[in-house]
Amino acid sequence: MVxxxxxxxxxxxCVLLGWPAALLAQPLRLGVAPYxxxxxxxxxxxxxKDFLADRLRQPVSIGTAANxxxxxxxxxRGDFDVALLPPHFARYMQQTYQYQPVAGVRSDFYALLLVPxxxxxxxxxxxxxQVLNLPHHLSLVALETGRWLRTLGLDPGRxxxxxxxxxxxxxxxxxxGQRKAASATSRAVFERMPAEIRAQLRILGSTSSALSxxxxxxPRLAPQKLAAIRQAISEFPFSEAGLEYFQTRGVNLVPxxxxxxxxxxxxxxxxxxxxxxxxx
Amino acid sequence: MMARLGLRSLRGRLLLASxxxxxxxxxxxxxxxxxxxxDALRASVEAALLQTVPMLNAIIxxxxxQGDYATLQDSLNEVVGSHTQGVVYVRVLDEQGRTAxxxxxxDHKQLPAPVTDIGAALDQPVLHLxxxxxxAGQTLGxxxxxxxxxxxxxxxxxxxxxxxxxAMLEVVLTFALLSVLGFWLTKNFSRLIAGSQAIAEGxxxxxxxxxxxxxxxxxxxxxxHMAEAVQxxxxxxxxxxxxxxxxxxxxxxxxxxxxxxxxxxxxxxxRLLEILGYQEKQLLEADYQAIFQNKDLAxxxxxxxxxxxxERSMFETDVQLSRAGGELLWARLTVSLLRDELxxxxxxxxxxxxxxxxxxxxSELDHYHVHLEDLVAQRTAALAAANRELEAFSYSxxxxxxxxxxxxxxxxxxLAEDYxxxxxxxxxxxxxxxxxxxxxxxxxxxxxxxxxxxxxxxxNAEHIDFSELVSNIAEETQIANPGRIVSITIQPGMQMCAxxxxxxxxxxxxxxNAWKYSGKxxxxxxxxxxxxxxxxxxxxxxxxxAGFDSAHAGKLFGVFxxxxxxxxxxxxxxxxxxxxxxxxxxxxxxxxxGEPDQGATFYFTTQPEIRxxxx
Numbered sequence: 001m002v003x004x005x006x007x008x009x010x011x012x013x014c015v016l017l018g019w020p021a022a023l024l025a026q027p028l029r030l031g032v033a034p035y036x037x038x039x040x041x042x043x044x045x046x047x048x049k050d051f052l053a054d055r056l057r058q059p060v061s062i063g064t065a066a067n068x069x070x071x072x073x074x075x076x077r078g079d080f081d082v083a084l085l086p087p088h089f090a091r092y093m094q095q096t097y098q099y100q101p102v103a104g105v106r107s108d109f110y111a112l113l114l115v116p117x118x119x120x121x122x123x124x125x126x127x128x129x130q131v132l133n134l135p136h137h138l139s140l141v142a143l144e145t146g147r148w149l150r151t152l153g154l155d156p157g158r159x160x161x162x163x164x165x166x167x168x169x170x171x172x173x174x175x176x177g178q179r180k181a182a183s184a185t186s187r188a189v190f191e192r193m194p195a196e197i198r199a200q201l202r203i204l205g206s207t208s209s210a211l212s213x214x215x216x217x218x219p220r221l222a223p224q225k226l227a228a229i230r231q232a233i234s235e236f237p238f239s240e241a242g243l244e245y246f247q248t249r250g251v252n253l254v255p256x257x258x259x260x261x262x263x264x265x266x267x268x269x270x271x272x273x274x275x276x277x278x279x280x
Numbered sequence: 281m282m283a284r285l286g287l288r289s290l291r292g293r294l295l296l297a298s299x300x301x302x303x304x305x306x307x308x309x310x311x312x313x314x315x316x317x318x319d320a321l322r323a324s325v326e327a328a329l330l331q332t333v334p335m336l337n338a339i340i341x342x343x344x345x346q347g348d349y350a351t352l353q354d355s356l357n358e359v360v361g362s363h364t365q366g367v368v369y370v371r372v373l374d375e376q377g378r379t380a381x382x383x384x385x386x387d388h389k390q391l392p393a394p395v396t397d398i399g400a401a402l403d404q405p406v407l408h409l410x411x412x413x414x415x416a417g418q419t420l421g422x423x424x425x426x427x428x429x430x431x432x433x434x435x436x437x438x439x440x441x442x443x444x445x446x447a448m449l450e451v452v453l454t455f456a457l458l459s460v461l462g463f464w465l466t467k468n469f470s471r472l473i474a475g476s477q478a479i480a481e482g483x484x485x486x487x488x489x490x491x492x493x494x495x496x497x498x499x500x501x502x503x504x505h506m507a508e509a510v511q512x513x514x515x516x517x518x519x520x521x522x523x524x525x526x527x528x529x530x531x532x533x534x535x536x537x538x539x540x541x542x543x544x545x546x547x548x549x550x551r552l553l554e555i556l557g558y559q560e561k562q563l564l565e566a567d568y569q570a571i572f573q574n575k576d577l578a579x580x581x582x583x584x585x586x587x588x589x590x591e592r593s594m595f596e597t598d599v600q601l602s603r604a605g606g607e608l609l610w611a612r613l614t615v616s617l618l619r620d621e622l623x624x625x626x627x628x629x630x631x632x633x634x635x636x637x638x639x640x641x642x643s644e645l646d647h648y649h650v651h652l653e654d655l656v657a658q659r660t661a662a663l664a665a666a667n668r669e670l671e672a673f674s675y676s677x678x679x680x681x682x683x684x685x686x687x688x689x690x691x692x693x694x695l696a697e698d699y700x701x702x703x704x705x706x707x708x709x710x711x712x713x714x715x716x717x718x719x720x721x722x723x724x725x726x727x728x729x730x731x732x733x734x735x736x737x738x739x740n741a742e743h744i745d746f747s748e749l750v751s752n753i754a755e756e757t758q759i760a761n762p763g764r765i766v767s768i769t770i771q772p773g774m775q776m777c778a779x780x781x782x783x784x785x786x787x788x789x790x791x792x793n794a795w796k797y798s799g800k801x802x803x804x805x806x807x808x809x810x811x812x813x814x815x816x817x818x819x820x821x822x823x824x825x826a827g828f829d830s831a832h833a834g835k836l837f838g839v840f841x842x843x844x845x846x847x848x849x850x851x852x853x854x855x856x857x858x859x860x861x862x863x864x865x866x867x868x869x870x871x872x873x874g875e876p877d878q879g880a881t882f883y884f885t886t887q888p889e890i891r892x893x894x895x
Contacts, residue, residue: 027375038342042416049418061375062418065346074347 027059028052028229031080033071033089033213034064035140035168040192045084047241055232056225067166068138069278075099076279081218082229086140088264090214090256092271099216100226101256103233108250110210111141111148112190114183114201116175121182124152124205132160133171133183138274140212141168143267145184148207169193176200186212188249214256290469291462298458299451306447310440317439321432322399325407328427332367333411336423340372340381341415349381356383366428368406372413374421384426391424402429402436468496475503484511534632538568540588540617540625555611555634557604571601573608580613587617588625598635610635671735678729685725689718727854730785731839734861739779741866746774746783746819750808753787757795764804766795771809774819778866778886786862789855790821790882796849797880798825816885824879828872836872859884 030049032041041064053060063079065071068089075083075093082102085093093099115121121130134142134156142164146156156162160182165171168189175183176197182204190198215233217226236242237253246252272279339359343352356370360383369384371391385391394410395401401408407427413420468491475488484507490500528535534552536545545564553560556571569577576599583595594616600608612633618626692715696708703711747770754768776783791806798804807822828836828843835841837860840853859882863870867887874880 034346038345039416042345042418046417059375061420063345063347066348066351070346070348079347 027061028056028082028225029061029063029080031063031071031075031083031085033083033085034067035086035186035213036188036192037169038064044188047245048236051236051239051241052229052232055235056228068136069275072275073278075216075218078218078220081221081225083216083218084213085216087211087214087256087261088138088140088143088267088271090216091261091264092268092275093216094261095265095268096272098219100219101261102215102217102226102230104211104215104254104256104260105213105251106209106254107187107212108209110186110212111144111184111207112187112203113145113205114172114175114185114190115204116179116181117200117202119179119181119202121180121204124149124154127182127204128154128159130160131163131178131181132156133163133165133174133181135165135168135171135185137162137164138267138271139168140210141171141184141186144207144210148205172197172201211254211256211260212251214261289466291466294466295455295458295462299455302454303451306450310443310447313443314436314440317436318399318402321402321436325398325402325427325429325432328366329409329411332425332427333423336367336370336411336425337413337415340413340423341420344372344374344380344413344420345415345418352381353383356381360384366431368426368428370426371424372421373424375419377422380421394424402432405429405433465496468492468494468500472496472500472503475500475507479507479510484508484514534611534630534634536563536630536632538628538630540627543568543628546627552632555603555609555632556601559604562604573600573602576600580615584615584628587615587628590623593617601632610639671732674728675732675736678725678732681725682722682729685718685722689715689722692718724852724854727852727858731854731858731861734782734785734858734865737781739782739865741777741779744776744778744780744783746776746778746810747772749780749784750774750787750791753784753791754806754808757788757791761795764795764799766798766804766806769805769807769809774808774810776817776819776886782862782865786859786884787821789859793855793882794821794823794825794880796825796851797827797844798823799849801825818883818885820881820883822879822881827874827876827878827880829876830874833872833874837870 030045030052032045034041036044042062045062049060049062052058063074065074068086071083071085072089072093074080075085076097083093083099084105087104090099090101094101113124113127115127121127132145134145136142149156149160154160163171163174165174168185171183172185172190172193175181187206217229221229233253237246242253336359339355340352343349343355352372356372359367360370367384369382371382371385372380374380392408394408395404398407405428407429409425409427411423411425413423471489471491475486478484478486487504487507488500490497490504528547528549531549531551534549534555536548536552538544539546545566545568548560548563553563556563558566572580576597579597580599583592583597586592587595594614596612596614599611599613601611601613603609612635614631614633616629618629620626692711696711696715700708750770754770758766758768791808794806795804798806801824803824805824808820809822810817810819812818826844826849832843835843837856838853839857841857842851842853860870863884863886868885870882870884872880872882
């Protein structure tokens, strides 16, 4: 008869006593790209976190980073089991680090083009030659705004003076007290801005429907766990919390097809270049 | 020890008591202050925590979510290094309990258990606390941090030291102030004590010196009044003592006190020594029984035992005592037992009265008593004989006078009838006067004879119907005087035990008088009745006639005594004397009431024994 080492006795006792699996399991680490402030991200993601914890019977922790580069760095480091991030970053992580898309979030109109309230511009063409304040040049807002302006005949790099800011908020706040300038920001950011700020601005236009976020699963995730996550995510829109989540934000949960991400392949070299300092 | 510290005096005790009370109160105040300080400090710590914890959460939360542990470490170093809010160390634990960052602590240092009761842990130099890291509604881990209580301890120590210093200063000042105040308040006590000492030594003439008008001065005045009263009472006691000593020493009777235990003479007065013929020393040393005869001693002892038991309060007896020389003397012995206020016997009080003279006087009195009775019997017999002789003489005179009177009356009538023409008017007038005088003398003689008979005739009491007797006599009187109409009222049913012949004579006189003296009024009325007074039957005869002056009522019943002139109402002046004699023979008495022209009432009674015999 082989005697068990003493150090396994507590573990064995726990198993025999039927401790809940949730207590023994490591939390599912959910990463959320920093498209909002950290506090807003936590509040925004809380319904999804709670739903996943309930369905997976596993605690869920939320993590983010100070900026997209550091977020990618944490993903590479393996800090997250699943991560919610913009589609071009999702494409990058899928292509480079074998993260797998689970689902996507599509917004009806993602980015807004703002001008001061008393600005004489009445359509997008009126801002030609003016300053356009944008968040990070690899942010989805900057990418989608550029794509949309080009469809309207304006090349941001040529017809506008592009000023990039560290955050969406800074890009908007740069417009306060200015004339003959415009800013682009996400709808989510604009709606969370103080009312007195919003009262000084006017929406000149908005992008069309776009895939705004993609949920990726870590390649290190076990297949059973991935399947469970997929199942849970598919049920989330039909839950009470999910219905409220999607209705109040004007977004939908959608499956992500390969072609939905392929459109961002052209950005991959630029992104790889920009993210170089975080990849070391 | 107490005396050496001067604490036996009232002043010292007041001072000690006041100081102790103040120390106790200040201690309580100080303890309460410490409690309040601790409460305030705890509240201060809790308020600091309400600021510090959210601040730390705001610093730690985003970095922890972002996984930016370098920034988190920098922030923690800044918090600890700048001593913000007194935080001396911080350790951040993630949801799995792993240390995410820490500052102010050596690596892997085991932290003390976090405190749960801040108030109880304020004495520790560092408060070890644990709080959850909560950010945007999410619990991200836990926060362990140490909060320095150095400032708190310093503040509390300063407050405590200052409090103790102030309390000690207050005690010293109070002690000094109370010492002065106590001296000022109690200085009059010294004079009071001196006064009380003088009284205790019997010097009542040294009053307490009183100054001011405070309670102690009032007490001094009361003390002086009390001393005066005591002095007066002592003087009264001395006077009483002198008085009683004089009474004791100078009493006309012999007085001695005998002890209860040994039953020996304690003190004796001069008279007792005289009675017994002893010297004082001789008697005090002798057994008290030595003065008694054996025949009396047993009875005296029995009475004394009853005194001891409380069965009797005193006893009195006549005994023969032995004088010092051996001769005997009769004495009245009165013995009582004096007890104190609790009832314990103190001594016997023996009063000895020399009864020798009284005994001799009694003996003589007995002798005289026997002889006096004989003498009275002799005198009574002599008096009775004299009365009988007098009555016999009176009767004889009356009886013997009747024959010559009848002769004078007869011959004067013949002279008036046969020689009427011979005599002139003057002679006839003289003759008529002679005849009237003779007739009057005849009535007087009859009356005297009747009065004499009252005493001479035999007395035979029997039951008579008094109402009927009165009615018969009234009827006879009316018949004898048909010319007058008199209203006579007789109470029916009156009974009497009397000699019927004598009572008839008495009633004839009384009714005759009433009839006569009511002769001059318009509506004459006579009333005869009786009533009860203290068990005695009182009979009365009342008329509304001439009446009489009450001042002369004493003369009514005398022989030949008259209150009216013969011209107004004729009469002999013997009738009421006869009535009185009859009433007296019945053992009763008679009296009269009247007013001039208002009528008269005659009352009489009979002897109760006679009534009893009749019943």
